[in-house]
Amino acid sequence: MNIKDSEALTFEYIPDDISVRKEAYEKIISKFENAIERKEKFFFYISGSTGTGKTMVTKKIETHFSKKYDNLYVSYYNCARISPYDTILEMYRNVMKYIVKDERFVENIAFSPDLKSTGYSGSVYLKDILNILSKKEKSMFIILDDVKEIFVKNGKDIFYVLSRPMEFMRENSTIPPIYLLLTSQKSTIQTFLPEDIQSTIQNTPEHKITFNNYTVEEIVDILKARIKEAFSEIDIADDALEEIAILSYKSNLNARYAIDILRDSYDIASTEGCSSIDISHIRKAMDINDVNAYHDDIGVDELTDTQLLILLAITRVLDNKKLKTNSVDVENEFNKIIEEYGYRVSAVQSLKVSHPTFLSYLKKLKDMDVISMKTYRGGLEGTTTVIDSIMIPLYDLKKIEELVEDRIRRLKSETS
Numbered sequence: 001m002n003i004k005d006s007e008a009l010t011f012e013y014i015p016d017d018i019s020v021r022k023e024a025y026e027k028i029i030s031k032f033e034n035a036i037e038r039k040e041k042f043f044f045y046i047s048g049s050t051g052t053g054k055t056m057v058t059k060k061i062e063t064h065f066s067k068k069y070d071n072l073y074v075s076y077y078n079c080a081r082i083s084p085y086d087t088i089l090e091m092y093r094n095v096m097k098y099i100v101k102d103e104r105f106v107e108n109i110a111f112s113p114d115l116k117s118t119g120y121s122g123s124v125y126l127k128d129i130l131n132i133l134s135k136k137e138k139s140m141f142i143i144l145d146d147v148k149e150i151f152v153k154n155g156k157d158i159f160y161v162l163s164r165p166m167e168f169m170r171e172n173s174t175i176p177p178i179y180l181l182l183t184s185q186k187s188t189i190q191t192f193l194p195e196d197i198q199s200t201i202q203n204t205p206e207h208k209i210t211f212n213n214y215t216v217e218e219i220v221d222i223l224k225a226r227i228k229e230a231f232s233e234i235d236i237a238d239d240a241l242e243e244i245a246i247l248s249y250k251s252n253l254n255a256r257y258a259i260d261i262l263r264d265s266y267d268i269a270s271t272e273g274c275s276s277i278d279i280s281h282i283r284k285a286m287d288i289n290d291v292n293a294y295h296d297d298i299g300v301d302e303l304t305d306t307q308l309l310i311l312l313a314i315t316r317v318l319d320n321k322k323l324k325t326n327s328v329d330v331e332n333e334f335n336k337i338i339e340e341y342g343y344r345v346s347a348v349q350s351l352k353v354s355h356p357t358f359l360s361y362l363k364k365l366k367d368m369d370v371i372s373m374k375t376y377r378g379g380l381e382g383t384t385t386v387i388d389s390i391m392i393p394l395y396d397l398k399k400i401e402e403l404v405e406d407r408i409r410r411l412k413s414e415t416s
Contacts, residue, residue: 001234001266001275008230009263011051011256014059017225020218021053024209025060031206032061032141032179036069039139039177043163043201046183048211051254054183057211058143061181065141072179073098073133073140080146084155088122091142095129099136126161133176141179148184148192156194163201213372214254219245222255223262235276240265243282250318261285303370305407306351309337310361312400314371314387319397327385331358341404345412359385 007013018025028044035042046054055078062076075094077087133140142162144150150158162178180201182189187210190198201207214222223241227234244265248258264285269277303311313333317325335352342349353361362385366373376384 001270001277002232003230003234003266004232005230008226009259009266011259013226014056014063015225015229017229018053018056018060019225020214020222021057021211024211025057027209028057028061028181029064032065032181035179036072036139036177041177041179043180043207044182045189045208046181046211047185047187047189047208048183049185049213049254051248051256052211052213053255054211055145058145058181058183062143071138073138074143075141076143076145078145079149084150084153084158085122087144087150087155088125088158092125092129095132095140099132099138121157122155123157123161126158130161130176134174137174137176139177139179141181143181143183145183146185147182147189148186151192151194156197159193160197163197213249216242216245216249219248219255219258223258226259226262234266236265237276237278240277240279240282243279247286257289260289264288305411306353306361307365307370308400308404308407309341309348309351310334310358310365311370312404313337315397315400318387325387327359327362327387330362330387331355334358341408345408347411347414348408362387 003009008015024046028046031044032042046057048054059076062074065072066074073095075091077090079087082090129140144159147159150156162180184192186192189201189208190203193201220238220241223244227236241262244258244261248254248261251257261282262285265277265281268284269281272281274281310330313330313336314325316337317329317333338348338352362371362373365371371387373385373387376386
């Protein structure tokens, strides 16, 4: 086994081959290029779970536009990694570097060694950015990855100014077109945008896309592409790759977990002096990678007791070697759980719901981004509801059962 690029085995690596997301990449590129040619502002939103390729695609888009347009300032920011204020300062520094180049264009405090020491608010810097770009007849293309964090960290000013530039420009200034590409795990941007900002963005199907979880086959293809870029020579069985892909899919961890398992499997095989990677190395790598550590937040506190028991039912059914299930099997399992815990705590029996109510609970869990669910209409069986994954950062049957036990103990104490 000969490795030629170890960086290709990290999730942060931006691969040459993005075939699984190539269609989405080209669609987004086309929409922004059309807007740039018309010199009209444009907004686009990408949603999707952790590890579905949002960052990979946006970084590729950043590279594309940085190379193609001389009069376009393009920059990417990960909002989860730095504060909103630091994001603005970094943007300010980058704009100044972009503008200065060889002409030493300096305005006000552009090169202060410590911009924070000036006492200026983020809005002041953003206004300066807009006016500087206008003066130089430049437009800006800003990518805000994990944009929800801006609002979680009370930094809505950055979005407000960028979405309403006309309110912050100097008199007689030309408003430079602003192009915004945003990403988040939330399926709908309105779920976290403040009301006074919602009206400033376009919210139509033409301005958003959802990156669905990778299928098992797609994860295998991603792993094969990474192997090609990382190794000059390697022997790894297809069933070993499928083993990684199936667990990644069922755990809702997508490509991020799969790539880490591949890397650790290689390290384990190399340490053992093996010339190939097999199932035993894959399973050892899985043992040292806790699936729950890949998520930012378990996200169960907001679930009601009934919702948590339904989540347990889904997890049990999916855990039984299934890649997807339907509402009928989940409801049957849910009723079994009610009986199972109802014998211990009678209050659990009150959590039982009718079939229509159960379906409404499933829809609510989908709307909360807890589960991925699709409804198919028509055919001999009428309407079929298919659940293929749990979206919240938790897929471990033992852990969910522990959480349920905590709720049951609480119910028991409350009714005793």
